[in-house]
């Protein structure tokens with residue numbers, strides 16, 4: 208994309224209101240610039256200062272950054288701490304034990320509150336129970352749980368004993384769960400009988416049982432089950448136990464396991480360009496530092512705030528801005544079990560009013576679907592609810608179109624709340640490019656400026672800076688504390704994926720395209736430049752979906768591409784060649800449905816193609832390479848204007864161009 212295609216930013220810029228600016232943690236652009244230049248002047252000193260202030264260390268660190276084995280960077284390595292201690296004990300010790308940590312609202316609207324003292328006790332008892340089952344520092348524990356206080360407590364309990372958790376989103380299939388359990392080498396799985404969302408249940412324990420029966424999971428000696436609904440579950444005495452039973456007689460004191468700053472706090476799987484998901488490994492100190500710091504900077508968090516991030520703990524947003532960031536500060540947060548459209552599409556707005564939420568953080572896909580709903584039914588419009596408590600509203604996960612931004616600003620933020628569009632990734636641990644709400648003027652569709660200390664830039668294919676206004680590849684020039692440490696079990700893949708030689712080997716490659724505005728230097732993200740799709744803010748690898756499709760007995764070949772979608776951002780379109788004649792009409796409908804369900808089973812419902820087109824073949828070059836850019840045009844319904852002279856079989860384009 209070139210700057211020509213972008214609207215001039217100055218015309219649509221929104222200055223922070225006087226109210227947003229006064230008393231903000233970072234107030235005014237001069238304060239932002241001062242921080243950013245501190246980082247430029249003394250990079251290590253800048254980070255060391257933040258790390259000393261934000262975290263409580265058992266043993267202070269001496270060395271800040273170790274670059275000797277780049278790109279395997281180490282931060283604060285000789286320091287020792289515990290993440291759970293930083294999230295719970297220190298607030299209780301400071302006299303804040305009675306402060307509400309979590310306001311949990313269940314799918315049916317039931318509200319449960321836990322204070323910091325209660326949370327500490329719950330986490331400590333579960334941590335003791337884990338230890339009693341032989342789970343130790345360094346062990347990996349897979350968490351496959353619904354949005355719940357117990358899910359957060361499970362993550363914290365792992366952190367407390369130095370076990371590394373790997374949370375798998377409840378929407379993933381048995382097969383995906385199995386793949387992650389095996390890859391991470393889990394010794395235990397923590398799950399629930401069932402998950403409840405939008406009035407529907409999903410049998411998590413049964414899916415976990417299916418996953419564990421797929422073989423190669425012998426290391427899993429324990430399955431801990433949180434009883435959410437009381438629904439039927441199959442039981443294996445030697446392995447399964449109820450969470451409420453194992454914590455019953457445990458003491459509510461558990462000495463935290465002090466770990467080194469680089470100790471892996473968690474591994475979270477995400478999609479890449481190849482078929483196999485990557486286990487993104489995060490550290491303890493650097494990660495937690497940035498989780499806490501960005502709460503203060505991007506959300507301007509203050510003690511009186513009620514924070515609500517609508518993400519699921521199965522994604523990085525739920526890790527950083529539910530399970531760790533808010534707790535690290537001693538914040539009060541809302542945690543929601545359900546979906547935005549149940550019992551109706553006014554649920555979010557009602558909850559903001561009911562809980563007096565002041566900082567709200569959600570995804571563009573949710574906003575877009577709620578706009579549609581509000582336009583169709585005035586009863587679910589935000590105007591029907593009291594949103595006066597809101598102070599700052601944020602978005603994450605995918606580009607937000609300016610129209611949706613403006614609606615959010617107007618109807619949710621009352622034209623008073625800064626909109627923080629936060630660009631980051633599973634690999635970055637926390638926000639990277641985002642406004643500071645008391646300082647940065649915002650522009651619809653732009654995530655604005657890098658946070659202080661984040662050396663983001665736009666380069667060409669050789670790693671050279673491109674001039675502002677010209678599109679290019681988004682990179683980060685210097686390591687930062689909350690960055691990915693490695694791909695679990697595959698350090699080579701880490702280097703190849705994120706520090707490729709083509710860019711010189713010293714730039715972090717984000718996998719996104721970006722353009723920086725000529726006048727404001729603001730960043731606009733133009734989307735992934737690799738084979739990763741972003742559907743409703745969920746990251747999906749095209750190869751992953753293709754592998755799932757070709758694993759079906761009828762499928763000979765498959766190619767998957769993305770197509771822009773009004774609500775979900777992108778939609779999955781699959782071009783499929785069967786081992787038998789191309790189906791048509793009714794048969795094609797039925798087979799498409801069967802294949803969609805198959806992908807749902809292989810990966811999870813989020814990966815189901817929106818559209819499947821059958822062909823006798825795929826467009827290929829004479830050397831047999833599939834021409835994906837042509838497929839992308841076909842999926843969009845565009846006329847093919849590209850050169851097709853190198854195609855082996857140009858006629859196939861006509862066939863594939865017809866949607867069923």
Ligand code: PRX
Pocket residue numbers: 477523524602603604605606607628629630631632633634654717718719732734735741744745746
């Ligand atoms: O393409 C970018 C998009 O989401 C990708 C990261 O996905 P994931 O690791 O699942 O993390 C999502 C939550 C942090 C990025 O490479 N993305 C994320 N935030 C934005 C975005 N694209 C545009 N604007 C954003 N604010």
